[in-house]
Amino acid sequence: MRRTLQQAAKALPVFTRHQTAIQAAPASSARPPICVYPSAPHSNQHQPHGLAHLLVVAAGSLIAYELVSSRGRRRPGHAESVDEPAAAALKDSPAPRATDAPSLSLTTSVKEGESDSPLVEGGKYEVPRHVDDFPEAMQKLYSELRGVLGDRASVDMDEREPYRKDNWTYHKGEVPYIVVYPESTEEVSAILSRCNRLRIPVVAYGCGTSIEGHTVPVIPGVVINMMNMSEIVAVHEDDCDVVVQAGVQWMELNELLADTGLFFPIDPGPGASIGGMIGTRCSGTNAVRYGTMKDWVLQLTVVLADGRVVKTGTRARKDSAGYDLTRLFVGSEGTLGIVTEATLKLAARPADECVAVCGFPTVKDACKCVSSLIKAGIPVACVELLSADTAKLLNDDQDCGLEVKPTIFFKFTGTSNQVQECIETTQKMASRFGGSRLVFRMKENGESEKLWAARKGVYWSLGSQRPGKELWGTDVCVPLGRLPDVVEETQKDFAELGVEAPLIAHAGDGNFHLLIPLDFSDPEQMKRAQEANSRMIARAIAAGGTCTGEHGVGMGKKQYLLQHYPQETLEVMRSIKKTLDPNNILNPGKIFLD
Numbered sequence: 001m002r003r004t005l006q007q008a009a010k011a012l013p014v015f016t017r018h019q020t021a022i023q024a025a026p027a028s029s030a031r032p033p034i035c036v037y038p039s040a041p042h043s044n045q046h047q048p049h050g051l052a053h054l055l056v057v058a059a060g061s062l063i064a065y066e067l068v069s070s071r072g073r074r075r076p077g078h079a080e081s082v083d084e085p086a087a088a089a090l091k092d093s094p095a096p097r098a099t100d101a102p103s104l105s106l107t108t109s110v111k112e113g114e115s116d117s118p119l120v121e122g123g124k125y126e127v128p129r130h131v132d133d134f135p136e137a138m139q140k141l142y143s144e145l146r147g148v149l150g151d152r153a154s155v156d157m158d159e160r161e162p163y164r165k166d167n168w169t170y171h172k173g174e175v176p177y178i179v180v181y182p183e184s185t186e187e188v189s190a191i192l193s194r195c196n197r198l199r200i201p202v203v204a205y206g207c208g209t210s211i212e213g214h215t216v217p218v219i220p221g222v223v224i225n226m227m228n229m230s231e232i233v234a235v236h237e238d239d240c241d242v243v244v245q246a247g248v249q250w251m252e253l254n255e256l257l258a259d260t261g262l263f264f265p266i267d268p269g270p271g272a273s274i275g276g277m278i279g280t281r282c283s284g285t286n287a288v289r290y291g292t293m294k295d296w297v298l299q300l301t302v303v304l305a306d307g308r309v310v311k312t313g314t315r316a317r318k319d320s321a322g323y324d325l326t327r328l329f330v331g332s333e334g335t336l337g338i339v340t341e342a343t344l345k346l347a348a349r350p351a352d353e354c355v356a357v358c359g360f361p362t363v364k365d366a367c368k369c370v371s372s373l374i375k376a377g378i379p380v381a382c383v384e385l386l387s388a389d390t391a392k393l394l395n396d397d398q399d400c401g402l403e404v405k406p407t408i409f410f411k412f413t414g415t416s417n418q419v420q421e422c423i424e425t426t427q428k429m430a431s432r433f434g435g436s437r438l439v440f441r442m443k444e445n446g447e448s449e450k451l452w453a454a455r456k457g458v459y460w461s462l463g464s465q466r467p468g469k470e471l472w473g474t475d476v477c478v479p480l481g482r483l484p485d486v487v488e489e490t491q492k493d494f495a496e497l498g499v500e501a502p503l504i505a506h507a508g509d510g511n512f513h514l515l516i517p518l519d520f521s522d523p524e525q526m527k528r529a530q531e532a533n534s535r536m537i538a539r540a541i542a543a544g545g546t547c548t549g550e551h552g553v554g555m556g557k558k559q560y561l562l563q564h565y566p567q568e569t570l571e572v573m574r575s576i577k578k579t580l581d582p583n584n585i586l587n588p589g590k591i592f593l594d
């Protein structure tokens with residue numbers, strides 16, 4: 001049946017470019033009876049529409065499908081013809097039934113004590129003392145977790161295996177022994193207290209869109225998939241805040257808030273969860289106007305490594321009471337505690353919105369225009385810069401009709417008057433730096449949304465235009481005035497090293513990414529890309545910037561923290577980690593080199 005489903009799924013248009021993994025879920029579980037997952041477990045990162053599952057239903061020779069969000073809401077998809085036997089097999093296959101606890105199969109794909117991550121020195125990691133106890137400890141843990149969670153604790157290899165690899169980068173790690181799907185803070189507490197007692201590593205998994213190997217287990221243990229914690233607990237419209245469980249996805253939250261006149265403005269990768277966004281201290285295209293994740297979290301419920309539950313912050317907009325523990329957890333990448341609930345500030349939805357593009361002679365001219373706009377206090381809502389090769393990619397893949405030159409995508413929001421005023425000042429400023437006339441895309445005929453979706457979908461466009469290549473998304477951030485020089489020098493450097501690297505920049509924040517298409521299995525290509533990336537990071541740090549503006553440290557940026565911070569600073573970070581997680585069970589192998 002698995003092969004037939006795979007065949008059927010391949011016939012569906014949404015997956016034409018991407019691999020799928022098929023999962024028949026136990027009938028009694030919270031998941032739909034048959035799910036077709038994108039190539040990462042329970043996440044939607046290959047669907048830029050924020051939808052979690054694809055429910056496939058057989059009907060004669062047609063496969064109809066519905067896109068099912070993690071909150072159970074459904075949207076119909078297109079019906080697609082597939083061959084008769086595939087449809088018949090689907091139709092006839094009995095609904096899977098819940099089974100008794102299967103026996104635990106302790107297979108992992110990498111030998112104990114070794115890792116094939118290119119960034120673990122010598123392919124070895126230090127084997128923690130407790131690894132020797134794994135088989136017995138894991139058996140014990142598994143039966144205890146089944147007692148707490150029933151079939152929401154799984155040892156199914158098909159379910160566990162995809163966690164080994166980060167879908168968005170070259171990082172690889174270990175297959176976890178157990179995957180669990182808690183539904184409440186109490187269940188997370190029960191899981192962590194047991195893992196801590198048995199010294200078993202735990203990785204929190206939101207939607208897996210982070211791109212520095214954050215969710216890849218470095219030591220095999222337990223993955224806590226937060227997808228079932230997707231309740232909106234309370235919306236306080238008058239206070240402009242919302243209380244959510246950590247598995248809620250930002251796009252879905254905004255859909256649900258549509259009628260309130262409010263929205264949550266942080267917009268990282270499509271489908272990212274609030275817990276994961278807190279984990280990486282993310283941002284997105286709206287950051288120039290609204291700031292980053294750290295600015296929008298008021299209150300957290302966090303389960304510590306030993307199972308204790310702490311609450312941080314209040315719902316008040318200002319709070320000077322003691323240490324700011326909320327911000328300690330924001331950006332901690334699941335290494336200090338597991339967030340189960342968050343109170344988030346909400347912003348007013350702007351009355352009017354307008355999108356325009358503007359071409360510039362060089363990337364440097366475009367960057368200079370942006371820093372002048374910010375310095376002059378022009379309240380642009382988004383300023384996204386694309387290099388000429390990125391503009392060409394979008395034309396080739398999305399038919400965007402852009403001039404093939406460095407291009408800024410502007411978004412203006414506010415009242416009609418504010419938008420108009422902002423457009424006029426921006427046009428004047430752009431002209432000073434050789435920019436073309438702004439070309440507007442209208443909201444009424446859906447053009448502005450289409451253009452913005454194309455910008456958000458650069459990653460997919462690059463993937464489809466470079467078949468057979470994988471993508472490595474880099475991330476640095478510098479003080480605004482340094483952006484023109486740092487970008488120019490970096491592009492020159494990449495060109496000299498022969499590394500293709502289309503640029504996208506959240507230019508209003510001094511934050512830029514180069515997207516490198518390459519073959520991860522080719523050591524020569526990897527070496528050149530690593531070299532170019534390291535030089536870019538050194539340049540950013542020398543300019544007073546950071547090795548990561550929004551993606552976080554994960555596995556990929558660990559070694560750069562040494563360039564970033566003095567030893568004393570790192571020691572303080574380590575002592576915080578030791579205090580909150582003395583047994584180092586929470587996402588070990590991330591942030592710190594040792």
Ligand SMILES: Cc1cc2nc3c(=O)[nH]c(=O)nc-3n(C[C@H](O)[C@H](O)[C@H](O)COP(=O)(O)OP(=O)(O)OC[C@H]3O[C@@H](n4cnc5c(N)ncnc54)[C@H](O)[C@@H]3O)c2cc1C
Nearest residue numbers: 206207208209210269273275276277279282283334339550
């Ligand atoms: C196409 C694309 C575009 C992107 N664009 C942006 C962008 O513009 N800006 C940006 O900042 N990022 C961007 N990202 C990166 C990504 O979307 C963010 O890092 C996002 O915050 C990750 O959310 P997630 O739910 O997928 O988290 P995951 O990947 O599941 O987890 C991220 C980290 O948080 C931890 N974690 C997860 N849940 C919890 C929890 N409940 N409690 C504690 N820790 C937890 C994990 O252990 C991990 O360390 C992009 C990614 C893609 C693929």
